[in-house]
Amino acid sequence: MKINLNSLSGLLFFAILLITGCKPNSSTQETDLPTGFILQESDLPDYEKDIDHRELLTALDDRSDESIRTGEHIYNNTCFNCHGNPDQEGSMPNAFKFWEGEFKVGKDPYSIYQTLTRGYGSMPPQVSLTPTEKYDLINYLRETFIREKNPGQFVEIDSTYLASLPMGSTTGPAPKEFKPWAEMDYGNFLINTYELVGLNAPERERSSGPSPLPDENLIKANFAYKGIAVRLDQGKGGVAAGKAWMMFDHDLMRVAGALTGEGFIDWEAILFNGKHNISPRTVGDLHFSNPVAPAWANPSTGKFDDPRFQARDGRKFGPLSREWAQYKGLYQFRDRVIIFYTVGSAKVLETFGLETLENQPIFTRTLNISPSVKPLKMRIAPKGTAVGLVGEGAVLKEESGFLVMETSPSRPIKVKILIGKSGIKGLSQYAKTTTPPESLESLTTGGPSRYPQKLTSEVQSGTQEGPFQVDIMNPPFDSPWKNQFRLSGIDFFKDPNKGVICSTDGDVWMVEGFTKNSGNLTWQRIASGMFQPLGIKVVNEEIFVTCRDQLVKLHDFNGDRETDYYEAFNSDHLVTDHFHEFAMGLQTDKEGNFYYAKSARHAREALVPQHGTLIKVSKDGQKTEIIATGFRAANGVCINPDGTFIVTDQEGHWNPMNRINWVKKGGFYGNMFGFNPPKDSTEKGMEQPLVWVERDRDQSPSELLWVDSKKWGALNGKLLNLSYGYGKVFVVPFEKVGSQVQGGIFELPIPRFSTGVMRGRFNPGDGQLYLCGLSAWGSTQPQLGGLYRIRKVDQPMVIPVGIQATKTGITLTFTDNLDATSVQDTSHFRVKIWDLLRSRKYGSKHHNEQILQVTKAELSPDKKTIKLTIPNIKPTWGMEIQYHIKDDQGVLREGLVQNTIHQLGEVTTR
Template sequence: MNLSRLILSLLCGALALSAAEASKKTAKYQPQPWGPWVEADFPFFSSILDARRDGLGKNNLTPRGLIIKLPNDCWACFDTDLLRVSAVWRGKGVSDKALAPGSYLDPSRKTLGGQFPAPQPEGKLWLGHAIIPGWQLGAKVDQVDPRSPAPSPAEVGRGPIPTSLGRFQSVELVGKDVVLTYRVADATIRELWKTSEHEGQVVIERHLSLSAHAKDLLLVVGARHQGPSQELETGVTVSGPAELAPDDDFFAVKVPANAAAAALCVALCDEHPAPSIAAVAIPTGPTTRRWKSSVTTKVALSSSKDTYVIDHVALPVDNPWKRAVRTGDIQFLKDGTAVVVTLDGDVWLARGLKEGSTKVTWRRFASGLHEPMTCAIRDEQIFVFDRNGIWRLLDTNGDGEADVHELFSNAFAQTADMREFPSTIRLAPKGEFVIGKGGQEATTIGKHNGSILRISADGQTSTLLGHGFRQPNLSVNPRTGLVVASDQQGQYVPSTPLHIVKDDQFYGFLSDKLPKEQYPAPIADPLTWIPHAVNASALSQVWLFDAKMGPLNDEMVQICFNKPDLLRVLWNHRGSRPQASVVSIASDFATPPLNGSVNPADGQLYIAGFQIAGWGNTLTTLTGIERVRHTGAPLLIPREIVPTDRGVLLRFEVPLDPAKATDPDNYSFATWHYKRAYTYGSAQYKADGKTGNDWLTASSAVLSLDGKSVFVGVPGLKPVEQLRIGWALSSADGKEMRQN
């Protein structure tokens, strides 16, 4: 293959990409046929809540909120970090300024970076709060946030309060109600919300059940009106072994130590005195099945004869609840049951994904989660990572639905920044989890934005493995624990890197709020870069252990999002440090891919994904699940690539045609460098600093005795940031082998 032909092929690829992107930009998406994002018959959902209104608490922003849906158009937001009710209001609910609700009916609606605009209460605010714990020790309200500050002192998303003060435990579905359980000091508290009417006025009731406790507790109900507001104050009363505490700034309830369990009720009434209402017993026990119907879909098998083909798994979009199914991840139980998480807070179970089957049965398993994009399985239990933390979803009565959402871990911070995505969670060998968090910040600098953390096996602690990521997506080798992550090209990220993550190293991305290009530490070198023209957006990786994927068994593959692709990652351990090369395996995806895993029932790779239209994908399809299936045909790409100072070793899976393999003109080599800067991405630079590529010419090509390896001599090959190799070969039995 001569040089002019190589250049032509690269230009053709660029033109094809430009045409696809142009088509994408002109595509128009019709309003989606779904029901409301907030379902009428489900008692809670999760959201950021911006209740910063004059006179009702200071800086009242809730990054991690459980929104409790009550009768009479009443709502309450529980902050799982500070154990406070940050807002109570009556009206329509919450404005759709977050990613999931905003794009639910309009798939092209993106969120801006930063914390503004954020979802707000829609209606009359009855109570607000300050950024302080909702439960405290002692008799007076302490208006100091006990959590360590973020790098930006004004940032309120600091994570949970110290464990000695309390910790949120679970959300339990009981009948039509939702019960919250948490610990305050030595007391376990269960909480239920109701509404009633009294003398023509709506009353909101907060029922509390406390275990025996040895310490005096103080419940900070909410902030009193301050400043020039002329609104009348919300009426607050309490019944049970407690009393209102005198305080000019807050409604507070003193709960004395008690050797026995106690029950309280805090009643609220807008602009009227609240009646005293007796506490009710907090219900226990699992709920009955909520989503009684199943949905059946089909698997469309590919007719391709390639080594790896892509089958399409139809989603349960035609469902009785008119619920969108925007898939973020797919993981598997041991029996092959698929666990599928969606951006809109749902989890579905899919059965029937196995060899030879073309029918899949779907059931809804959980809802109410906070924009989750990823999940993991440990000991046959389902863990979902969302903006509120890591949830363990429990089906306590075996009816096939989660009735308890246990907050397994929130031992890390979360801001209200719209792009601090919960990108990935993966299980590590010792029962720990590793998570990745989005790093783009436009309002403040948070504690853990753009970081990868290890979560202890009990969920109580987190450890930084790496920081300085823009938008990381990761994998964990389930045998060795090695953590690998990609990042998204953009400011400070010249092209898509593939990193080993360890030792809390710095990986190069800086917040917009920091001085430009002033790096706090040396920047870790990647295993490799993936050029923008090859793929502008790589996502997660999958280790193909216990797979039936032929030559790819036990290897790591890289999922690419922008131009949907699956790359073989070829490790090189022959040098002073690990390096890698990537080569395309399959690219005939019809849906945008994000995350995936191997199904133990058939040993094949399944990949789920969705897109917000206009955010970096060349397809017009919005979501889907696809299976990458091994057909048994020979694999015609390299299994190893080793650059040296004298040339490059290429090892293939099959014997090569000797005549083509030993012709140096059938190989091409281009090298270049990148420049890391505040500007978006990077051009490609020659060794002399000018833009462009340095082209190298092969001088020789020597074939191994088994015919599967060839060493190509390349004079002048020196250390570079990027080496691109092209070849035009054939297998010994005449099959074309051509890649760049």
Template sequence: MSQIVKNQVRKWGVVSFVVLSLATLLLTGYTHYEANIFNQPDSTNLNPFVETGFPYISTSVDARKLGTAFPADNQAARTLALQLGDSAYACFDTDLLRWSVAWTGKFLPMVLMAQISYKNFFNKNNGIAKLTGEAKIATGPYAGWTVGKPIFRDGKTTLDQTWKALPAEQARWSGVYVYGNQAILSYSVGDSKIFELPGIAKFEGQVAFTRTIRAEHIASDLYMTVAEISNGTSSEVKGKIAYVYQGANKDSVTAIGIAGKGAWQPEVTDGKYLTVKVPASSKQSEAMVLIWKGPTKSIKAFEKLCRIKPAALPDFAKGGPTHWKETITTKGVTAPDTAAFVTDQLTLPLANPWKRNVRVADIAFFKDGRAAVVTFEGDVWTVDGITKDLANVKWKRFASGLHEPMSIEVVRDTIYVFDRGGIVKLHDLNQDGNADYYENFSNIMPQSAESREWAADLVYAPDGSFYVAKGGSLSNGPGMTSMAVGKGFRTGSDQNGTILKISPDGRRFEVIATGLRGPYLGLHPENGTLTATDQQGNFVPSTPIYVIKKGDYYGVPPTAHRSDNPPIAPPLTWIPHSVDRSSLGQAWITGNKMGPLNGSLIHFSFGTPGLFRVLIDSTSKIMQGGVSYINASYPAPTSKGAINPADEQLYVTGFNLWGSASVGISSLMRLRYTGKPSYMPNQFRAGTQGVILGFDSELDRAAATNLASFDVKRYNYNRTEEYGSGHFKLDKSTGEEIMPVAGAYVSADGKKVLLLIPDMTEVMQMEVAYRLLAKDGKKMNDHFYFTVNSSDDINLKKYGFDNVDLALLTAKKTEMAAQPARVEVASIERGQEVFQKMACAGCHSPGTKTDGMYGPPFKNLYKSQRIFDDGTKVLADESYLRESILSPSKKIVKGYNEEMPSFVGVLSDSEIESVILYIKSLSGN
């Protein structure tokens, strides 16, 4: 172990060292398959994102600028980018069932979010995949197959870019079979079933693309559009071959030929569309379609090639060869039982024979306690050996090729994954531990190619349906669509920023809620209660948690997708920016082995990172709630989790990319209940008289009745098109109201405290900081953050409070009004405290680090020249720094996005001055 690593172990402790080790393992590669996080590997790096042995990746592609020979409008959000061998490739659009483009040379550039960050873990500068090779054939954004006649987008029939799949009764993507390094495409056209094997054939230095097709149940004539040639000069059909010539001297040609004995016939329409007619037949029909673009002098050789006898499709329905035979064994790290809840680490299989990155996005469980995890790379792994000591955790790759998946479910021991292609149902046809058939369970939800329109979340409901959450089409990424009405958004699909319910058969959907920016879900697996979070940003002033009801609208106009001007549904609770600036999933603790957390809703914070216990006050007229942090070690951002039916503990996944206070890359951990006492809040009630907080442990009465043990404040947010919000008093002036505690009482059972607070009313955010002792002497210093949606009268006796002097409410209010304001002194030290407390450190480095940071670094910032998106420049003096803190969206530094909320009313003048002094100190001033 290097001296640097030893120093870090001494400085941070063993648990924090896990973070360093995970990052180091990812950065340096692996030399053996027996993984141990304390073994420092010597050499090798991650292999490329695209694996040579797997036939495709799922991706989006922009093929709008291929040249005059090709259609000008050609984008595809959901495609399989097929590796056909010998530097030849094709993209199959699973929405429109067409070859959107085929080419030779280099594969697509790896610039999408999961791809560009695959090795450079904090790189968020994703792009749009555009061809760098030589395009050979392409089609426009219309159906690749039709019934009865060919239909094109040329004025006769228009099929606008809706980012939706074709209507299922017209045609539908069924899925893909993986057979070795080949992909067999499966889809339906009308009542006909189509199976297609893409490939290539080489002749005289030329490459012809092949489509070997089996068609079944052909009730009506079918038409397949193979290519669109925009600059054709003439065309002809000779027998089983059709030609479109290009150039004044006809020196180049695009041709299609039919190999096989069937009655399939090539056709040319309008001198530009090459199609194939598949006649109606009661029998199964097979043929190979060859497509070629090249010099006219090679026509004879192509005609000869078309006389070959096409090979039969492989017997794919029984499963293919095993792709990933190896099982990777890792040794987990169990935490000492030092608290009620601790986190054990299931070491990731980073040392694997494929040198594959493993950034775990979500987890689900089989009935026997085995797990399935999905990675942002697009892989699914199964995990066995999840025992108490985690001594032999066994990992096996199960599936690959998915498109930025972030959700996984196991239903009746079958794996479902939600990615940009839709909900994929995975089948192991030959029981070899690898998926052979990637079934399209549902692609009924539209999906644009906008990089932030995430396939964000998938949860399974007790009635057999699924709920999905789709990210909003944010403008802080490369755009393929126009800007939307509303700052910070692009148009995307007509269901971006929504929650949908998908029917048990995957064929129907209903819109449950709209108006969200970046929602993630939680669902109670027994009673079906659906919750969601949203991402702070434009129109979302801070982090909310919602209890979702059908028909609700949550306040983001660009994702409203309705015209009835509905009211904005209130959240269960807001969470301050400094506490959780980026939220993700939720999970319910079911079973009876998590002690005080049994039955609780758990909220996952990406930015903090960590888990929060959510308390719900359902006795009020409007449901309201609050959160408290579960103190434990979190070596990487926490994103999603699930209860293991075997041990009934919560397993938590997460990976880093978008800006978190954590430096870890990814982790899979177990939140385990040790049986030791818990000191967290477990009950919450807010009303006219004040706030009741219940705790897991009995309280020391002297500390709990001491008014100096509590600090309470409240404030509202402003929901505007700007990013986030400052803090505002109830009279709408800037700032926060410090609330007096008029009295404190302990309940008869000793576990609840009543805080009498004058002037209680509805407010978006309240905070209670408490410094208590448990009866056993344990210090309980923490915060509880909550929202008051309805300030109703509390039945104090019901909660165990008798002889409460409510007259204190009036007396304390008068006393506090006469107190002078506190005088605060600015200092560098205080500025550094604010920098940490307000989570500035998660986006801005105090040094020069830019990886993983959303904002510019602070070292040498003062008096440097700032260049903005519009080309203007300014010197970073005190005035500029103050403006950046209070109005961060006014000037955006070039290369960065608008992702900082205003600190108006959040920081006092003294705190702002302290932060400026701290920034100046980092520049030697």
């Protein structure tokens, strides 16, 4: 699969540099570079083939200080997340340590440049860096970490070395700061977790040290954990291009604050600029703010006391009770946002606006409140803030240091609240002249299209040899809204030519052209501004999206397909400020209940019960239940035919390697940093995975799915695993011994995709597999997002789809007939096993590696099943079975099955 670099122009820079160690080449310049690069020379831009490396390295003498400052900036803002420094371990402890490791590809500057440019192993190619920036980064690494701390890896740049470099005529394009996350038009609102701070804000407190990291003291920080940032000023470009904003927190039905300024937020977040362990902060002038507490008094008691779940660090999380107040959703009308929620028995519609008084901004809140059984009270702002009230049925009061609005019961109310900075003069008089509060009902039935353009993209049909062909269906990267298209979920309607795709940047797209094979796809943006969508499901032709803050149901009222109402179908999510707690995947069972997985905090102990869990939401959205616990980074959900689940997990603390888990209700899956873990931290205290996935096979498994297509022949009904880390697809042969499911993975014979692969669905129309993916946190693949189709063609597969571990050996069952003579040669098989060490440390190296002798290999009468006799077979964390045999047509078939054995079954006859 050739990677189209034209589609990489919007690539985020994630300098993950996961270079693992090995012995260095003894020569000064590594002229015999490895062949395992991710990008081939033909994939590179033309200028890379004509770079004057001698000039770039020589120029470092004249700009040494500037170069090192630039390299330090690049390292600290991107690379440090994973690599850390000699004093502080990075978030991925297995990442290469420049101050002590040994380069795998080459230690001289030119070799390191090649690795940065083309990618190698776990390191993605850094296509967004210019040649000058690459050498700035290399210069910083050499002078800061390598020269003194790791001198064996330092190569002097002398005249002999410079003379050995390839000659060229260009130094490439000039460096340019690239911030696609800040340039995208998200629409006029964007939901995220925000920390509200004013000008001259204090530095963030960020803990460090061994894992688990201690909790920071954030009890006084003003986080809108489910913050709806709404742009108030007019203009193009959406919320990111605004100059005035209101921030609404839908956990507490509070206005967290109002801001103005030349910048929206600092974009410090893993899915913005790639930073770990951080949430975005506001950067403008904070005109007023309210603390993290209920905005409306409890209708039953008239008190503002916060009864929500209190975490270990003293903070409270989650929504208020439904009886108190409940967020119902968000209407969009042109660029206006109307928020719908309830307080007790009353329904509230609220919208925000911006007016001016003597060139000073006045923020407005217009509320339509239906009749309530009891009087209602709402905190508007702290005492001293300038506040005015327009309308009837409500009055302003002071209570416990706040300006409070109190409403009359048993009557509909329309009010407009005016809020300005403390010290603004004349607001009372201005309130008499401003427009009266408007009726908002007319804004809730749908408005004109906000994104009327329909975009097209070309389908590149695959012509690969073998049983599978891969069609590249890249999205329209040149969209007018500068979308990043980091695709994170896909599903189809009853019309299989039409589907929906979500992106983690907040969008949902209606896509047509899947089955008509016209050579093009049509893309229509139908929703935007949502909080990190990572799963989507069509249920009875209705669209549901998993977001970090809620399960959203999309409604189109006027037939233009665009979302007019973002219904909060379920918002029981317990959201904290931690960057790692993604809400992943979306599936439904036969009864219509919904399921998604919630990741835990990275390198920290859980704060809320939902951290690291599989979650069930009832069919009507009214109930949330935790099904299983103990996950670290659970990337999606698969529902099995028997009603159980499969959830993957990633290598890390308490996870010595990646896991594929066959999940039982009530099970605990190993992460002792999860919420309320069992006292037994040994392997006996957790459920064992189906397989421990070796990092060389897959750095980061994502979602699994069952093949549901007769066109896929012998693979129909089999299990597939998708690879976010390496952009692969695996078959998962497995067995059940007693109550334990165990098995392995086998990579499909297709090239790596240019993104990590997140989600897949079989299209009921053409019976083929459609995949979408992205590259953001920790993927090795270079492209931001992608859409693909895998077509099964009429060629033999010869893929292992069955595995049994018995007391005498291993049995492998293939999709196609094999050659008996080839199979009987035991030298055609190599079996290796190893142990792992599970601990609070990040990951594990191999322990007790052994080669097991295969003393006999025989082909069963069905001609598809190989029985390997292995006298020393035993349960093992990891096993690799390599083979090179022939099929019944004499074609050589080489492959590797990587598996786990928990129990040895009895020998059966076939």
